Amino acid sequence: MRASLLMLLLLCPAAFAATLTLELPAGTRSLTSEELLANPQVRDIEIPADVSYNRTMRYRALPLAALLDGVKPADHLQAVALDGFAAELPAAPLLATEGSRAWLAIEESGKPWPKLGDGKPSAGPFYLVWSDPKAAGIGPEQWPFQVASIRYLKPLAERFPALLPAGNAPRQVQDGFAQFQKNCLACHRLNGAGDSQFGPDLNIPHNPTEYFTAGYLKQYIRDPQSLRHWPEARMKGFAADVISDGELDQIVAYLKHMAGRKVKAGG
Known part of the structure; x- marks a missing residue:
């Protein structure tokens, strides 16, 4: 039946x-x-x-x-x-x-x-x-x-405090958090926080700023297939008319900042 x-x-x-x-x-x-x-x-x-x-x-x-x-x-x-x-x-x-x-x-x-x-x-x-x-x-x-x-x-900061940068973080980091919410959180979690089940966590076990140099990380965000080419990749690149060079710098600044704010597994 x-x-x-x-x-x-x-x-x-x-x-x-x-x-x-x-x-x-x-x-x-x-x-x-x-x-x-x-x-x-x-x-x-x-x-x-x-x-x-x-x-x-x-x-x-x-x-x-x-x-x-x-x-x-x-x-x-x-x-x-x-x-x-x-x-x-x-x-x-x-x-x-x-x-x-x-x-x-x-x-x-x-x-x-x-x-x-x-x-x-x-x-x-x-x-x-x-x-x-x-x-x-x-x-x-x-x-x-x-x-x-x-x-x-409820507001994102209330639901997922593990996503928040330090209160005294530079303005570039705070702006990067806003860009991360808009452009990255739909697919990725960070510190285990977020609702998406689509892409990998961007801080645990390792933050991409820990294994990419800043230049290559930006290139990866712009055009993932230019660094890692595989037919089943699901991440599309972000052109400059979607994320400007300045906004891209902000996202990288936020990720680098959060590499020093990891939440331990189960914490």
């Missing part, structure tokens, strides 16, 4: 609606793709230079703000993907109605999106996309795909 059901799922995926879970201040609820598509605010949108597909894409999408009941601009949200990717998202840009605007793209059962690559699924069933992302400096880590849930969280 189980094998027959699995075969039916593989052959007829359109018969089974995807579900998005929302854990927000107003309460927890789950919405199917059909329910989301029935929302009167759904519209057709065009996204030039889509981050995941690297070309213009068209979607049926809902302004994400329409789903964020009870969320305030100062709040913090997290979008968790099916593969464990956990995007840290400040609420303010998600609630914006002008400039950069967040949309929940919804994959329709009869109109599947393209695959992300050979042997890979599409970006569906739910994908957070942005119109005019440069207006608010939206980076690629703020485009989570295969989203399964969106949840309200």
